[in-house]
Amino acid sequence: MTLSTAAWPAPTATEPLDAVVDVPGSKSLTNRYLVLAALASGPTELVRPLHSRDSELMVRALRALGVSVEPAGDDGADLLITPRPLRGPAHVDCGLAGSAPLGCGGTAPTSATCGPSTRPPASGSAPRPPPPAT
Structure with a gap:
């Protein structure tokens, strides 16, 4: 085969363009927005955040710490975050996510812990490291 x-x-284009392009959300930005919304003085609606495993881990972490995160919008794809006083102790499953421990670490009560995921790795993904020795 020759290239x-x-x-x-x-x-x-032969004429001016008039288009709307849906750009997928960012995992890192979604997680940052979730933390900022959790620390806000009132409810925040995130419109079309990226729904990924990492952002789901962040939602679970915030819920474990007392923040209300509920589906919103016509199709439930948006998120309504209602800040509440953070509570602990809480165990936060960070999986292999980098944003969950970073996002919750600076905001969580000192009794919150981040632990390894109990969910098996997805097919083809890197194996999870063993849990730390206690």
């Missing part, structure tokens, strides 16, 4: 080295003519 062509000929230049490919990029498509060009």
Whole structure:
């Protein structure tokens, strides 16, 4: 098989464009917005946050600490976060997420702990490290 080295003519618009493009959310930004909303002085609605395993772990962590996080919007894809006083003790399942321990670490009561996930790794993913020795 031979690869062509000929230049490919990029498509060009023949008239002004008028379009709406849905850009997927960011996992890191979604988790940051969740923490900021949990620390806000009143309820916050996140419109079209990214729904991923890491953001679900953050939602569970915030709920474990006393924050209300509920589906919102017509299709339930938005999130309504209602801050409440943080409480502990709480065990937070961080899985392999980097944002959950970072986001909750600075806001959580000192009795909150971040532990390894009990969920088996997804097929093809890196194995989880063993839990720390106690």
